[in-house]
Amino acid sequence: MERGQQGRNMDPGQSGPTGRGSMSDTQTDLRRTALHALHLELGARMVPFAGYDMPVQYKLGVMGEHLHCRAKAGLFDVSHMGQVILRGPDAALALERLVPVALVELAPGRQRYAMFTNDAGGILDDLMVANRGDHLLAVVNAACKAADLAHMRENLPELEITEVTDRALLALQGPRAEAALAAIVPGVADMRFMDVADHDWNGVTLWVSRSGYTGEDGFEISLPEAQAERFARALLAHPDVAPIGLGARDSLRLEAGLCLYGHDIDTVTTPVVAGLSWAIQKARRAGGARAGGFPGAARILAELEQGPPACRVGLRPEGRAPMREGTVIWDAAEGGRNLGGITSGGYGPSVEAPVAMGYVPNFAAEPGTRLWGELRGKRLPVTVCELPFHPTNYKR
């Protein structure tokens, strides 16, 4: 996903409340998801995002939508994301050539977080990989999907790689998501975090995963575009379900300490520096059954052994002023060293305070360390803290 520098002038018509993702500033040639008409009917404010015309917020507003999702259940249209099927006799082993993640052990019906790395150990994109029995399903970021497809096709020529272009992708997130989805798709209540399974809804096959991007329990549901609006309406008919736009999607994932590609992680951050070492299983580490063998392995394995030079941390501004992406972090109120910067930041509606993530050298990464963020020429104190800001609520 992409840069989203906020407009610094009072031009609210243009400065959409999203720090996320617009690929183009023009309103022309924007793609529409299967739910586009429904978004308009629901009163969404639409913005360009990764080449799509997407809802940034509905009538509840970013704050209301965020809090609704934490308290009840929120429905997100994430159809702009790429869904890619990989088929072949050893698809998992083949895909391991592009990610530092163990996929051979991934059981049918399970999903794992992964990232495509480059030769320098940086991250080309982050993704979910599901073992759906006779094939793998990868879900990739909208802004990266063309590059990801090209990358996979070039490097995995033995696999049949198909972009799924006729299915919408919805997410239902929040403590009431299970009840709301199970009311129309009873089988989903038995799924655990990161399970994937097919479920039937009125003769429509849903590809369901128990996962999401909010820190809450919830599901992502892929289904044919032709049935997507009817299915979305069925979920919205539940009294606990409200539609949620990209604005709250961003504040929810930030509070959950989850990375946004193009902001918190990119081609110069390694998974280790980004604090994603948990996603690199033993089998792919030094001494593991299938150690290395992915782009950038030398650097990534060395960082795993020796520790990274810097790391992604949570930062809590002490005052009320949000510190957003690009804010420079110093180790002193005056003079001192420029340690790094904030990669995602804003107001956390559940935390009821500003929250941010950024990179600092290891010596400054201990929770409780007091640093300074430079805001409009003034250095204001921030404290390094553990992530997430808001406790996650997964059904494990």
Added chain:
Amino acid sequence: MKYTEEHEWLRVEGDVVVVGITEHAAEQLGDVVFVELPEIETMVVKGDEVCVIESVKAASDILAPIDGEIVEVNEALVDNPGLVNEDPQGDAWFFKMKLDDPGVLDDLMSEDEYKEFLG
């Protein structure tokens, strides 16, 4: 009431002018979570960034609508930024400026002109 293309309103009260943002602006910004006000007795020039407004997702500025001195600021907004959404054209005024020459307001839009500007 007068209006600017930056979605500010100005209301004359004797020899001062009260400045805030319009309902349209507040609605577009969404939930305001932080307001930074100027120092009083600051001399500003039209177009200077005098206030910072942050909503959940975006930062915006209020620009000085005219030249002059800031004589009063609305400290209530610092403790309760949400007031900007609740009553943007009433209690949630941002600052007051000394109005030396009421003629400078002639260039600004009337309510009808602002409505037309919004389209």
